[in-house]
Amino acid sequence: MLAMSSPRRLLVVDPYEDCHQLLPELQKMGWSVDSCSLTSVVGRSCDVVLFRLLSEHLEHPAPLKEMISRSGAQWIAVVSPEVLKIKNVGDFVYEWFFDFHTLPFDVARVQVTLGRAFGMARLRDQMLNHVDTQTHELLGESRSVRELRKLIGKFAPSESPVLIRGESGTGKELVARSLHRQSLRHDQPFVAINCGAIAEHLIQSELFGHEKGAFTGAHQRKIGRIEAANGGTLLLDEIGDLPLELQANLLRFLQEKHIERVGGVNPIPINVRVLAATHVDLEAAIHSGGFREDLYYRLNVLQVSTAPLRELHGDLSLLANHFCRIYSLEAGRRPRPFSEGALIAMANHAWPGNIRELANRVRRGLILAEGRQIEAADLGLDVPTHTVLRMDTLEDYKHRAERQALCDVLHRHATNLSAAAKVLGVSRPTFYRLLHKHQIR
Template sequence: MSTVFSPLGAERTVLLVSLKPDTDTVDWLVSEGWHVVHAKTQQQVQRTIERVAIHVGLVQLPVSCSSQQLAELESCISQSDVAWIAEVRPGQAEDPSIRRFILDFCFDFVTLPCNDERLTILMGHADGLWSLRDTANHAKPVAVSSTMIGQCEAMLQLNRGLDKCARNEAPVFIAGESGTGKELTARAIHDRSARAKEPFVAINCAAIPPSLLQSELFGHERGAFTGALQRKIGRIEAAAGGTLFLDEIGDMPHECQAVLLRFLQEGTIERLGGTGPIKVDVRIVSATHVDLMAAIETGRFRMDLYHRLCVLRLDEPPLRERGGDIKLLAQHALDLYRRDGARKIRGFSSDAISAMFNYSWPGNVRELINCVRRAVVMAEGRFITASDLGLPGIETKCGRTLAEIRCDAERAAVRDALARHAYSLSSAAIELGISRATLYRLLNSSGLRDESPSSRHPRCVPECGDPAGEPARRGAEHMAR
C-alpha cells in the first residue's frame, strides 16, 4: 500500500516513487503544501494514479541502479500522463541507460544534494506543464469535415468543389494517384449530400475477378450458374437510395463496361438469371489512378462510358504538392498510432520534418501514414527522427554547431586578408583589427599556416616582431656580431 505523508486536504499531490524515500525531501514538500503519496511497486503506482489525480511525480533512483530496477521504473511510469522528475546522485547521469531513462520519460531531473527551493520551482513548472497538457487534451476538438485534412490551396479548392458536387445528383469522377485518399473524398461527397442517411457502398473493380464482377455489381438469381444456391443482391441494388463508389473503374473489364453503361442510361438493372428489369435510384461516384484518356485511345476503356461517369470531375492533389499538409497529416497519423510503440512519442524531430518535406511520397497519404506508424514502433527516443522514418534516398544531414560556423567564417576572413596583403602578417592583422600574435594563433588553430607560402618557400618567413620571427631575428643579430 502507498503511504500518505500529509493531510488529504492539500491542493497539490506528488507521487513519490522510491524504495526508501528521503525524509528531508518529504518534509520540505509537505511544508510547501504538497500532498505526498509514496509508492514502491508498479502495482502501487497504477492504483494510485487510478485513485488520485496525480499531476507531478518524483522518482528517486537507487544508489546502485541496476538495469532491472531501471526497467521496472520505466514500466511504472511509461503508461501515465504524469510529469515526472528524476532525482539522481552525482555521477549517475553519466550512465547511458540512466540518461536515456531521463530523456525518454522525465520532464526534468535534479542532482543531489539539491536546493529545496529549486526542487519546488521545478515541480511547480511540471505542474503547470501538466495543466497546459490537460487543457489541450480536453479542449473542444476542431471539426474536420469528413476527415478531409489539409490547409493548402489545392485542398481548399478540392473542398469547394466537393461541396458543389454534394449538392448535385450528377455522377462524379475523382482522378488522382494511388494513395491520395479518393475513397475519403467519395465518402465526403456522400456525407454532405441529401443521401447521407442512406447506404454508402464501395466496390474495388480491380480486386474482383472479371468472371465475378458482373454478379457482384448486379446480383444473381438462384440457379443462374453453377454454385448460385440462392439469390444474391448486387452492390448497385444494395446502395439503393444512397451512393455507389466504383473504385479503380479504369481496371473494369471491357465486357462489364457495356452492362454498366446500360444501367447509367436507363437506371435499371437485371440480376443474372433474372426475368425482368429492376429500377434502382443510386448516385454513382467513380475513381481511378489510370489515365482514362490514354485508356480510351488504346481501346481499353469505352469513351461513351467515360462521358457518362465524368459529368463532374474532382482532381485529388498528390501529397508532394500539398506543402505544409505533410506535417498536418504526419501529426494526425502520430495521434492515431502513438500507443502502438513502447515509448510515449512526443513528436517529430527537426530532421524528421525536413526529411518528410524533401521526400517525393510516390505512395502519397497512404505511404505517409504507414511510414509514421512504423516509426512509432521502431523509435528509440521520445521524438521520431529521420532515421526512424527510414525514407529511401533521404540522407540524414547533421547540422553544424555555432562554433563550427564561427571557425569557418574566421578561416575564410583570415585567408582573404592574407591573400590581399601578400601574406604580410602585420598588414593582414591591421585590416582584421587584431594583434599579430592573435593572427598567428588563428593561423595555427585553423590550419592556414600550412597553406601559407612560408611553409613551402624558404624566403617567405614571418616578419620581425612576430612570435615566429623572433628566433630568426636573434640568430641574424648573432651572426652580425
C-alpha cells in the same frame, strides 16, 4: 499572466504523503490541483499528471501504459532513489513519461518541470484544436487542400455523379467519404468497391449480386454492392480497371436505375448516388479503346482532383504528426516529434506513394524510434550530409532559427511567396536564395 489566461490543471494520481506539503505551494503558484486513482484518469480534464512510480508498476506495466496512452496529458514520474536502481526503469520513464522528478521534492525544480510539461500540453492542444475545427478528415492548409474542401462543399448536396481523379495514395476514397458525409444521404450506406482488386469473373457478382444456383458454387442468394448501397452512396474505385463487358452493364444501370442479379429475371429499382475514382488517364483509355466514352460522360458530370503530396507545400509536417498520433495507440507508444534531420529528409523526398507512403513511413518510424524523436533513418529516409546540423556553435542555432522561420511563414503563405518575403522583411530574390540555401522546395 499565464495562469490567469490559461488555467494550469494538475492531476495527482494516487496521492501520497509527500504531496501534502508540495500541493499547497503549487496552488499558490497558480496550479489548479485535483486528484484521482489510476483507474479513473481517463476522462479527467488536465494538462499535466503527477504520478508516483513504484516497483509494482514496473512489474505489471500494462494498466499504466494504457492510462498514459488514453489520457492525452503530459505525465511526470515521481521516483525514489530506490526505484531508480531497478533495471530498465530509465528506459521505461524515457519511453512513457514527459519528464521525471527524484524524491525528495524540491518545489523550485518541480515548478520548472511542470511548467515545461504545461507548455508542451498547450502546444499539443493548439494542434489538436486546429485539426478538430476541420469538419472532415481532409487535413491541410495548402491551397490545393483548401480548394478541394471548398469544391467538396459545393458538390456534396448534389445528386450528380462525381469523378475523383488523382495519383494512387492521394486520398481519393477519403474525398468520396467526405462527399457522402456532407450529403443528404449521410445517414444511409456508403459502399466502396475496388474494381481493380477483384478477379474479373467475380466482378459482375460483386457489383450486381446473384441468385441461388446462378452458377456453380452459388449456394445462396448474394446481394451485390450496388444493391447494398441502395439509398446511399456507391464508390467505384479504380473505375479505369473495369472490364469493357462490365462497363456496358454499369452504363445500363446508370441509364435505367435498376439492376438484375446474375441468374435473376426481375429488375430491382436502385436509388444510389454514384462516385467514381481513378488514377488512370481515362481520355487516353477511351482513345485506345480501353474505356467506353458514353460511360465516361455518365460518370464525369462533376469532377475533383486530388493533389500529390509533393505539391502540398506546408502540409507535410501536419499530416506526419496526424499519422503519428493515430499509430502511437497501435504501437503502444507515446507520439514522438520528428527530428530536424527527419523533417529535412521528408521535405526532400519525392513521395511517389503520396499520403499512403507517408502514413506507412510514420508508422514504421514510430515503432523503430529509440530516442525521444523520430529520426530520418527510422522513416527509411536519408539525410544529405551537408544538411545535418550540429548543435555546438552559435552559427548552428542561427541556421536552425532561419530555417524554422522559413517553414513557419510558408505554412501560412504557401500560395503567396511575395507576402511570405514581406512578413520576413526580405526581398523576394533574398527569400528564394534562403529557400535554396535551406533546400526547402
